[in-house]
Amino acid sequence: MTACSAGGNLSGAFGTPAPSGTFESLSVANTPQQARRVAGGANTNPRIIADMRELAQYRSNDVYRIGPSDLLNIKVFQASELSGEVRVDQRGSITLPLIGNIRVAGLTQVQAEQRLAQLLGANLLQNPQVSVFIKEFTNQRVTVEGEVRKPGVYPLSGQVTLLQAIAMSGGLGERAKVDTVAVFRKQGSGHRVYYVDIDLIREGQANDPFVRNDDRIVIQRMETQRVTVEGEVKKPGVFTFEEPTTVLQSIALSQGLTSLGAPNRVILFRRDNTGEKAYGVDLTAIRQGTAPDPYVQSGDRIVVHRSNSRYWLGQALSILSPLNLLSTWVN
Numbered sequence: 001m002t003a004c005s006a007g008g009n010l011s012g013a014f015g016t017p018a019p020s021g022t023f024e025s026l027s028v029a030n031t032p033q034q035a036r037r038v039a040g041g042a043n044t045n046p047r048i049i050a051d052m053r054e055l056a057q058y059r060s061n062d063v064y065r066i067g068p069s070d071l072l073n074i075k076v077f078q079a080s081e082l083s084g085e086v087r088v089d090q091r092g093s094i095t096l097p098l099i100g101n102i103r104v105a106g107l108t109q110v111q112a113e114q115r116l117a118q119l120l121g122a123n124l125l126q127n128p129q130v131s132v133f134i135k136e137f138t139n140q141r142v143t144v145e146g147e148v149r150k151p152g153v154y155p156l157s158g159q160v161t162l163l164q165a166i167a168m169s170g171g172l173g174e175r176a177k178v179d180t181v182a183v184f185r186k187q188g189s190g191h192r193v194y195y196v197d198i199d200l201i202r203e204g205q206a207n208d209p210f211v212r213n214d215d216r217i218v219i220q221r222m223e224t225q226r227v228t229v230e231g232e233v234k235k236p237g238v239f240t241f242e243e244p245t246t247v248l249q250s251i252a253l254s255q256g257l258t259s260l261g262a263p264n265r266v267i268l269f270r271r272d273n274t275g276e277k278a279y280g281v282d283l284t285a286i287r288q289g290t291a292p293d294p295y296v297q298s299g300d301r302i303v304v305h306r307s308n309s310r311y312w313l314g315q316a317l318s319i320l321s322p323l324n325l326l327s328t329w330v331n
Helices: 032-040 046-056 109-123 162-168 198-202 247-253 283-287 308-319 322-330
Strands: 002-005 071-076 084-087 093-096 100-103 130-136 141-146 152-155 181-187 190-196 215-219 225-231 237-241 261-272 275-281 301-306
Touching: 046 190, 071 109, 084 093, 100 109, 109 130, 141 162, 162 198, 162 215, 225 247, 237 247, 247 261, 247 283, 247 301, 261 283
Parallel strands: 141 215, 225 301
Antiparallel strands: 002 275, 071 084, 071 130, 093 100, 141 152, 181 190, 181 215, 225 237, 261 275, 261 301
């Protein structure tokens, strides 16, 4: 699929040749996910890129405070016998060898590490290095709303990522808008909203961020999109689509080319920040598998030009038909 600026060598008549001259390559989306992203522009949106980078820096339990029934994984690097998993009792305490009962309820992960290091350093070890990992949480939940199969509030047990939280809700609906998923998170007395492009996570271009207690995930509904198909097609018009749609699929919506339509002289018009541009499309090459079938974007206009050879052949056959010859002889 190639491009040139609209106007210039391009005529509006369907019987004229396709644009000629210097052409630029058009970035082609090869998958539905890429098509959604190209249409929405989310992968180049600086706000979304910044939000995803910030979310990736947080661990799910950075600000979580330990409570009864939580399961902790404690590692003391200088003393493996003091390492292991321990569950917080209903009084908010844990029991470790050589130390006894230690109250940890109400502490964050970092505070618990500091507390244990202080106790071990006072009695047993010199400059102890301690890590605390909260393996199972209690009283934590995440809300998933919008275009998912089972919206609702779900409990969190352990560290859960954004994609895992969406999977808990049954997965995305058919019309989910995946390039601007909103994550509402408590910050101070208010909320901060982060926007995430799920396709970037799926394709390994961004990390899958951890969710936190009381996060609210909202997946919006994808808007209906439109494409116009004109020229030598059987049913010209404006067609709507909800799922990513290719040029061939768009032409199929117009019931295909007429007998005069030239499959190698199809023009796709698209507007961007610099104005309208025209892209030449060869349907024959697409059907033969030698060229990709590009995905259209909302607002695109496809024009199928006339095959001059077919047109003049039809005119000649019309003139040379028996009825026309008889009419000429009688007159």
